[in-house]
Amino acid sequence: LFIFLFASGEKYAPDRSSTAGGKHNSLRKLKPILGGLAALAVLIIIVAIALMVRAKNARRKSYSNDENIEAAVMLRRYSYENVKKMTNSFAHVIGKGGFGTVYKGKLLDASGRDIALKILNESKGNGEDFINELASMSRASHVNIVSLFGFCYEGSKRAIIYEFMPNGSLDKFISENMSTKMDWKTLYNIAVGVARGLEYLHNSCVPKIVHFDIKPQNILMDGDLCPKISDFGLAKLCNNKESIISLLDARGTIGYIAPEVFSKNFGGASHKSDVYSYGMVVLDMIGAKNKKRDETSRSNKSSMNFPDWIYKDLERKETIRLVGDDHITEEEEEEEEKIVKKMTLVGLWCIQTNPSDRPPMRKVVEMLEGSLEALQVPPKPLFDLPLVTAWDIIKDSQETSTLSTQSLLERKTLPTDQDTVIVSKEMV
Template sequence: MFITTGIGVLSLSILTIENKCDQTVWPVLYSWTSPHVTTTGFALKKGEARNIRAPFLWYGLISGRTLCSTDTSTGNFSCATGDCSSGKIECADDDYNWSTATYAFFRLDDGGVDSYTVSVEYGYNLPIMVVPSMKSQTCITAGCVVDLNKTCPQDLMNFSGEKLIACSSSCQESGTPESCCLNEFKSKENCKPTTYTKNFENACPLAYIYAYDDNNSTVICSNSTDYVITFCPTSIIPNISNNRTSMAPLAGEKNNSQRKLNTILGVSTALVAIVMIVATAVIVRTKSASRRSGRNDENIEAAVMLKRYSYESVKKMTNSFAHVLGKGGFGTVYKGKLPDASGRDIALKILDGSKGNGEDFINELASMSRASHVNIVSLFGFCNEGSNRAIIYEFMPNGSLDKFISKTMSKKMDWKILYNIAVGVARGLEYLHNSCVSKIVHFDIKPQNILMDEDLCPKISDFGLAKLCKNKESVISLLDARGTIGYIAPEVFSKNFGGASHKSDVYSYGMVVLEMIGAKDMKRVGNSKSDNVSMYFPDWIYEDLERRETMKIFGDNIMEEEEKIVKKMVLVGLWCIQTNPSDRPPMRKVVEMLEGSLEALQVPPKPLSNLPFVTAWESVQDSQETSSFSIPR
């Protein structure tokens, strides 16, 4: 986001904080600069996310609290880990009490650049990963995800009952000048690493451990970058401890022992470039070796960084494929359980050998394993054993959006839930297009590929048709167009309408939103005053908009607040299905439109209706399968 001032254009970063833990997390935000962020603390349930707009020239921290509760007798709010000692959900905005927690420090737009550091100097309570939206040689994903039972020294373990919940740092635990690098120990020569710092140094080579650590902890980015901060990420952070660079720690400015973290912005770009070149060479060699040896299993596993299961394990997980969840164009999905102590429910997709090829499989794995967002289905593992290929996902107990829509259509619509679903899907697509490691265009957004968890949080699934974009490319060249009739964009049918791109997903999203509100249900057309009930459905929506009678099709019992929600969804859906891709808003703008005021939305131009894809849509009954079309030359 940008704001214009008398001195030029200033960038504002969006910090998306998401919780993928199995418990509620209470994020903490603290600012050393003014203005502060809009909140200093709030609750984030499992699967939830929240966007925070960081002020210009913001410098502050983000951490998480766990096992929080309010004392019924005193009203005091406190947390077992990461507590900020305010006695409230919001933390004090004038001082900060350091606690045993994992921290992410940000210094945004400092001299034209951003920088951030994930720090375990004060201890560790939650896995954290920071993903910048715009990658470069120095702007990379960093974080710290460890097994406390293996990493935390026994004398520094924090328990709640019998459960290990955090690890104190040596300084936090003892407070001695030696462990905190104070007084005569305040030098690199005298401040020596402890068991704690050594253990975390090995486990999290990109995290800041202690004052005189030599690791590469500060990540440098451009000042137009947004960030996703994930608690308990499902993706694995690459361990590059053998290719370490000399990036210095980002500073914190206050703590309860009056210490300061030194900010050193001298970055060895050459060494970072070497790391990137080496990593690129490894990927190239991996792909080449994969092709030469029939996609060698070890190479694939190294490339996608996911747990690999044997086909025998897949059979055991699914009880010999006893419970079918559904069938799609690329395979059958079964319900199962992970073969570990958690016994977590999973959805396991067996890929048909006759559909797709090894490259499709690897692309899906690579793209999904690097995607981490609350509105994206998480990937747990894979099987690649001869002709047997499977992908293991998190299980979504409420099924797909199309089933949810059909249920709600038969009874009173809960417009607030449908609105929240629309916003969640928009956020997930915005993440795929702009913020994940590999820029992803889905090309088959439809209700069947949007799944619902136990809290009706929507998650985008099925990346079998995804095409990975290079960072600097905005339009994708496809040899054959893929998608589902009824949701596919006109430019995918014919290049006369432009090139297939992320805007193709925007079109599909608009069709999904219009279907969610019932506008795509042709049986409802008769409720409108339009004479021609066989007309392309946006046409009669526009006619009713002109008559200010849009809500007539939803009955007479709709409340005023619900009417505003529905009208906003209608307008956003119509903007998304504009014929010309350049007229459609990007997904970031779509999110802003949905979350903004209805009064700020204008009625978009009417899309053309005499198009070949309209005829195709009208002749097909909501196709369940993925179809392929050749793009006219």
């Protein structure tokens, strides 16, 4: 065709109108395709960014847990099948709590040593309570801290294996010896031992640990009545320079929780929160020893707010009434009175409402081991006010709590199986 046109003298000219029309139609067809591809690209970018942010947050959230679990890698890890063998298929229950059930068992090695094995309740998420307890106990090594032997971690099946305490918990030990003559020297030694254990956690352990759930049920007694702090499910690991601890929720057991753990109006949560709980334990030891006596006393001390009646006795210099043993010599009576008064004063100093007024545990040990004459009667804490008024102070400053029907500042002995409470800050 080209040759023919060239030969005929006519120039070849393509049909430009038809070509332009074809291009226009092609572009019109491509526009929706290009638009769809662009939208898809934007969507992919958005999803990719969202996944990256989520992964970053997840890594940040689990960083501390990963760091904590690394502390336990040197511990022996047992399979769940071995756990069943150790406990004879969970035949012997020795305790129950808010975090799990404790069974008695034996190690499978040649020693056949008695052990306590706690099976934790199935928890949501990454098992923060399990990691907390495992990491805290694996870091602590002290005569007044329960020794950890190993753990089991198979999905939702989680267990902690530690030394068996033949004399059980402090509250059980006191209640079983309530009707018999209690050696106040033994109670004093228990108080000193717990104080030394807490002092170690607060100052010598690396990193430092705040327990946040000190109570008689979490103090175990070995065969020689040496007290050992246990149950670190609510514990917080602290940096050396960290004094105030940020808590997302209030934690502890009613009757032993420091006021600042529930309300920031009383200050920030810190190692002084453990000091408060320790003080209530010491006063509980004294109150438990004289529970029967108080209920039948003519002075009707049982109807008074605890520990208000203790202040009344101190004011009247009637500390000897705390002893309550009628068949002892005058010399023994004098020695026991000094011990009881020292424990009383130390306990009252520890439960001061303002955290800054409470002594650190190092000072508490010094007070217990020092002379009675060096101790002064501390000012009355908020307990001197009516209990309802004290709770109203908290409610007036914040939203009412689901626990508002029971004063957080009321002192009462809880049942052995009383669950530890964790309350969201949004609720209080």
